[in-house]
Amino acid sequence: xxxxxxxxxxxxxxxxxxxxxxxxxxxxxxxxxxxxxxxxxxxxxxxxxxxxxxxxxxxxxxxxxxxxxxxxxxxxxxxxxxxxxxxxxxxxxxxxxxxxxxxxxxxxxxxxxxxxxxxxxxxxxxxxxxxxxxxxxxxxxxxxxxxxxxxxxxxxxxxxxxxxxxxxxxxxxxxxxxxxxxxxxxxxxxxxxxxxxxxxxxxxxxxxxxxxxxxxxxxxxxxxxxxxxxxx
Ligand SMILES: NC(=O)c1ccc[n+]([C@@H]2O[C@H](COP(=O)([O-])OP(=O)(O)OC[C@H]3O[C@@H](n4cnc5c(N)ncnc54)[C@H](OP(=O)(O)O)[C@@H]3O)[C@@H](O)[C@H]2O)c1
Numbered sequence: 001x002x003x004x005x006x007x008x009x010x011x012x013x014x015x016x017x018x019x020x021x022x023x024x025x026x027x028x029x030x031x032x033x034x035x036x037x038x039x040x041x042x043x044x045x046x047x048x049x050x051x052x053x054x055x056x057x058x059x060x061x062x063x064x065x066x067x068x069x070x071x072x073x074x075x076x077x078x079x080x081x082x083x084x085x086x087x088x089x090x091x092x093x094x095x096x097x098x099x100x101x102x103x104x105x106x107x108x109x110x111x112x113x114x115x116x117x118x119x120x121x122x123x124x125x126x127x128x129x130x131x132x133x134x135x136x137x138x139x140x141x142x143x144x145x146x147x148x149x150x151x152x153x154x155x156x157x158x159x160x161x162x163x164x165x166x167x168x169x170x171x172x173x174x175x176x177x178x179x180x181x182x183x184x185x186x187x188x189x190x191x192x193x194x195x196x197x198x199x200x201x202x203x204x205x206x207x208x209x210x211x212x213x214x215x216x217x218x219x220x221x222x223x224x225x226x227x228x229x230x231x232x
Contacts, residue, residue: 001027003203004071005093006051008041012015012114012167014055015196016203017041025204030064032095051075055094057101066104070203073113073146079138084138092142098148100156108158108213111150111159112203115143117219118186130185147214154213160202165219167192188219193227201229 003020007013008031020026021043022127031037032051035204047064054061073095077087099109118131120140130136143161150159165188170175174182174189190198198217201207202225207215217225 002028002068004065004068005030005074007074009033009035010074010076011038014041015192016074016199017073017204018178019196019200021045037078055098062102065099066102068109070110071099072199072203074110077084081134084230088138088142096146103156108154108156110158110203111146113143113146113159113161115161115163117163119163121144159214160207161216162199163216164195165190165220167195188220190219195222197229198222198225201225
């Protein structure tokens with residue numbers, strides 16, 4: 001199996017990458033990042049591609065990514081409004097278009113998009129009082145693009161949007177204040193190891209349901225996937 005990890009230098013991207021490096025079924029991995037991987041992410045299986053080079057169509061990158069089975073999209077957004085728009089439009093939506101344009105094989109790419117619990121997909125039904133609503137709407141546009149593209153072109157793309165809650169990491173415990181804020185806004189929690197297992201389980205096809213090319217996974221769904229992953 002060939003995997004792509006976009007944002008592999010980040011907290012979650014690097015964890016996913018390390019899992020894939022250990023997975024005997026994964027034979028090669030392409031990372032899309034704006035800086036070099038730190039030790040721990042490097043392996044003979046891994047080819048590092050600069051994400052800006054990837055965004056400019058070129059044959060060399062197309063050959064590398066055109067036959068991938070799965071892509072984990074772990075690029076995060078900044079709160080700076082102009083940069084945020086670029087990350088949504090140019091990096092993420094542009095990046096998904098590039099992945100599809102480069103396709104050389106007749107099976108769909110499984111795209112696992114890392115998103116957030118409160119990210120807004122349907123403006124009319126979203127709570128009006130949620131903090132950073134504009135950010136969450138803009139952020140949701142990338143998810144909606146990926147979901148709608150999979151609905152329209154199921155032979156090319158299968159999308160899973162993971163609406164992740166607060167991530168508990170033993171090396172960096174959440175402060176009491178952060179916990180209180182999450183409780184106030186009803187953000188559920190998930191342990192980083194369960195989350196990583198869940199995302200890799202989904203990426204390996206564990207949540208595939210025939211005829212369902214676009215799926216949104218709640219934090220509870222991810223907890224269930226994490227449990228399923230550890231029971232196999
Ligand atoms: N961690 C959590 O608690 C949590 C909870 C819920 C949802 N999520 C979502 O999960 C995803 C990953 O989160 P994370 O915590 O792993 O994020 P992170 O540690 O901030 O890593 C983000 C990754 O995106 C890359 N990136 C950021 N801006 C970029 C740009 N303009 N161009 C190219 N690459 C860019 C970063 O590159 P550099 O390393 O070069 O900066 C890094 O590789 C995000 O979408 C986040 O919202 C995370």
